Amino acid sequence: MKTFENILPKLVIAPGFVLGFAFIYGFMIWNGVLSVTGSRMLPNYSEFVGLEQYARLWEMDRWIVALKNLGIFSVLYVGGSMLLGMGLAIFLDQKIRFEGLLRTVYLYPMALSFIVTGTAWKWILNPSLGLEKLMHDLGWASFSFDWLVQSDTAIYCVVIAGIWQSAGFAMALSLAGLRGIDDSIIKAAQIDGASLPRIYWRIILPILRPVVFSTVLVLSHLSIKSFDLVMALTAGGPGYASDVPATFMYVMSFTRGQIGLGAASATMMLATVAAIVVPYLYSELRAKPHDR
Amino acid sequence: MIAKHLPRVLIYGVLLVAAFFFLAPLYVMLATSFKDAEQIRSGNLLSLPNALNFDAWALAWSSACTGVDCRGLKPYFVNSVIMAVPAVLISTAWGAINGYVLSMWKFKGSELLFGFMLFGVFMPFQVVLLPMSQVLGFFGLSSSLTGLILVHCIAGLAGTTLFFRNYYTAIPKELVNAARIDGAGFWRIFYRIVIPMSTPILMVTLIWQFTNIWNDFLFGVAFSGADSKPITVGLNNMANTSSSVKSYNVDMAAAVIAGLPTMLVYVLAGQYFVKGLTAGAVKG
Numbered sequence: 001m002k003t004f005e006n007i008l009p010k011l012v013i014a015p016g017f018v019l020g021f022a023f024i025y026g027f028m029i030w031n032g033v034l035s036v037t038g039s040r041m042l043p044n045y046s047e048f049v050g051l052e053q054y055a056r057l058w059e060m061d062r063w064i065v066a067l068k069n070l071g072i073f074s075v076l077y078v079g080g081s082m083l084l085g086m087g088l089a090i091f092l093d094q095k096i097r098f099e100g101l102l103r104t105v106y107l108y109p110m111a112l113s114f115i116v117t118g119t120a121w122k123w124i125l126n127p128s129l130g131l132e133k134l135m136h137d138l139g140w141a142s143f144s145f146d147w148l149v150q151s152d153t154a155i156y157c158v159v160i161a162g163i164w165q166s167a168g169f170a171m172a173l174s175l176a177g178l179r180g181i182d183d184s185i186i187k188a189a190q191i192d193g194a195s196l197p198r199i200y201w202r203i204i205l206p207i208l209r210p211v212v213f214s215t216v217l218v219l220s221h222l223s224i225k226s227f228d229l230v231m232a233l234t235a236g237g238p239g240y241a242s243d244v245p246a247t248f249m250y251v252m253s254f255t256r257g258q259i260g261l262g263a264a265s266a267t268m269m270l271a272t273v274a275a276i277v278v279p280y281l282y283s284e285l286r287a288k289p290h291d292r
Numbered sequence: 293m294i295a296k297h298l299p300r301v302l303i304y305g306v307l308l309v310a311a312f313f314f315l316a317p318l319y320v321m322l323a324t325s326f327k328d329a330e331q332i333r334s335g336n337l338l339s340l341p342n343a344l345n346f347d348a349w350a351l352a353w354s355s356a357c358t359g360v361d362c363r364g365l366k367p368y369f370v371n372s373v374i375m376a377v378p379a380v381l382i383s384t385a386w387g388a389i390n391g392y393v394l395s396m397w398k399f400k401g402s403e404l405l406f407g408f409m410l411f412g413v414f415m416p417f418q419v420v421l422l423p424m425s426q427v428l429g430f431f432g433l434s435s436s437l438t439g440l441i442l443v444h445c446i447a448g449l450a451g452t453t454l455f456f457r458n459y460y461t462a463i464p465k466e467l468v469n470a471a472r473i474d475g476a477g478f479w480r481i482f483y484r485i486v487i488p489m490s491t492p493i494l495m496v497t498l499i500w501q502f503t504n505i506w507n508d509f510l511f512g513v514a515f516s517g518a519d520s521k522p523i524t525v526g527l528n529n530m531a532n533t534s535s536s537v538k539s540y541n542v543d544m545a546a547a548v549i550a551g552l553p554t555m556l557v558y559v560l561a562g563q564y565f566v567k568g569l570t571a572g573a574v575k576g
Contacts, residue, residue, distance in 0.1 A: 008478050009397035016390045016449055017405060023420060023446045024412045030423035043426060088310055091303050104562055105311045108318075111558035111565060113507035115524040116551040119531045120317045123324065123540050124337060134336040164317065172566055225416045228509040232528050246510075249418045254514060259422060266418040277414040285407045 028270065035263035043259055053264040063265065066243040069155045073162070073244060074223040080163040081219055082212070085170025090200065092171070093178045103175070107168035114165065118232025121161040122148070151241035154234045158242060162229055166222070170215050177211035178204070217280055221273050245269050325349060325545035332540055348541035352549060356542050358529045365546050367519075368526025372506060375437050375522055379444035380501045386445065387452020387497060388490065392482055394453065395460035396468050406457060412450030420447075421514050428515060435517025443515060444505050451504075452497050455571055459493040460486065492564070499561055500568035503554050523550045 035054070038047035057063050088106055092099055109117060124130050127146035135143035147153035181204060189199045205212075227246035230236060236243040236251070243251075245265055253262030316338075324332065325348050326341035354364040394406050424443060425434065433439030463486070471481050512522040521529075527550045531543045558565050 005477060009393040010399060013390050013393045016386055017409065019446050020409055020412060020449050024415060027420040027423040031419045034422055091307055094303055096307065102307055102311060105314050107566065108555065108558055109314065110569065111503060111554045112551045113509065113524050115509050115528050116547045119527060119543055119547040120321050123544060124317060124320055129332065130337060134338060137336045169569060172569055176570055221414050235532060246418055253422055263422055269416045270419045273414060273416050281407065281410055
């Protein structure tokens with residue numbers, strides 16, 4: 001009986017961890033195996049091609065375009081959400097009336113699916129009937145806005161909708177961080193004659209660094225995984241001008257019958273996310289003392 | 293106290309402009325959904341609809357066409373409900389049990405196991421798409437709602453385990469030790485002591501999982517078949533269908549319908565939603 005009590009906890013979590021690890025690490029390996037086969041419509045494990053799929057991948061213009069778009073999107077989406085979110089948090093922290101209501105308004109897009117967001121913004125950014133017509137009606141006759149259908153600007157539409165969706169998240173985390181700062185620090189700095197921008201720049205921002213760090217981390221990995229928003233807003237188009245790695249992977253694997261290539265692109269995505277997240281997880285878990 | 297140093301008008305001005313930026317798309321969606329085709333052509337994004345015209349809503353719900361399928365969003369909405377309810381409940385309960393073991397019944401190596409599990413919160417699910425579709429095919433679950441439920445349960449497990457584990461770690465160990473000395477076993481402690489203290493984290497996890505699963509598109513589009521598409525896939529197909537005449541009012545009504553359940557949850561239980569967001573970002 002005693003020994004049963006001892007192994008019971010292990011028995012209880014075993015199914016979850018066996019399935020979970022098979023899902024995470026087993027599939028990771030499986031995907032890696034697929035990426036070194038010549039699989040097309042169906043997996044074909046007998047045709048080993050080494051790193052050929054990776055070589056093909058890096059020679060494809062479409063993949064390079066997807067990576068460039070990911071670069072543009074990540075930098076602007078993470079940077080824009082952070083700036084807007086932190087700015088709003090600092091303003092909201094000035095003892096504002098209706099703060100709760102404003103917070104709710106800034107954060108509600110996070111509750112929506114990217115597909116809903118994408119559908120709405122697709123209509124707003126519509127080249128003839130959307131924003132352009134609104135500006136014409138307001139009297140700005142020469143206003144023209146057709147970013148959504150132009151190859152070189154479509155990705156910026158994804159950025160706009162992405163920031164709209166995620167700025168509230170950065171706001172919520174920053175505000176939580178600001179609320180954790182002891183007022184007396186700020187008071188002391190003010191008595192010493194420091195100006196408000198200086199206090200924020202030199203004292204508050206450094207204290208918030210861990211919060212900023214984890215927010216940037218979460219937003220960055222979201223940007224690498226971003227799929228829904230692009231599918232709903234541009235579907236990677238025009239042509240493949242606004243493709244990102246996630247849409248590339250999906251198209252190759254599920255509509256183009258290029259499973260080996262799709263698997264190779266998935267491995268590249270995994271490597272990118274791992275390079276960002278693993279050091280973070282490692283430091284977080286190591287810093288935590290074994291308290292119990 | 294900092295307040296008086298910044299011009300209040302400026303602060304409120306900026307905050308209100310921001311509020312407008314965040315609310316405008318919602319207004320545009322609602323306003324457009326009540327217009328008819330003629331008003332959409334003659335008016336603009338911000339113009340008010342002439343009347344509360346629910347035609348587009350009725351179309352979006354029950355008879356709008358995606359390709360040759362003219363059943364509206366209703367079947368997709370039903371699919372999402374059938375998929376989300378069991379997936380949310382199972383992944384939450386499963387996470388609670390895992391978190392309970394990982395915080396109160398630690399064993400050699402359990403912290404390391406947990407560390408490896410955490411990567412599941414961040415990994416790009418593109419990596420599992422191809423192997424998972426093979427496995428679903430092997431078990432005869434391709435294109436089925438059961439398959440989607442299974443995928444969501446396993447995919448969400450890392451996150452729910454993290455939530456509960458972190459929450460339970462904060463419960464005083466003495467409570468559990470005292471119960472153990474009194475002869476309470478593993479399950480008894482769980483049911484009688486831990487679960488009654490879990491209401492807040494249960495709310496957070498249920499809402500978090502519901503939002504994630506309802507809003508999921510990747511698994512939905514990769515693993516569903518003709519009769520098992522969730523609402524996000526239904527909406528995307530409807531809005532991106534290349535028919536001759538584009539009905540933006542129907543698209544907007546459909547988008548609002550698809551977003552309504554998670555919005556309702558957010559409005560009714562926003563505090564738990566925010567806690568979930570923050571907990572998802574801060575690990576350890």
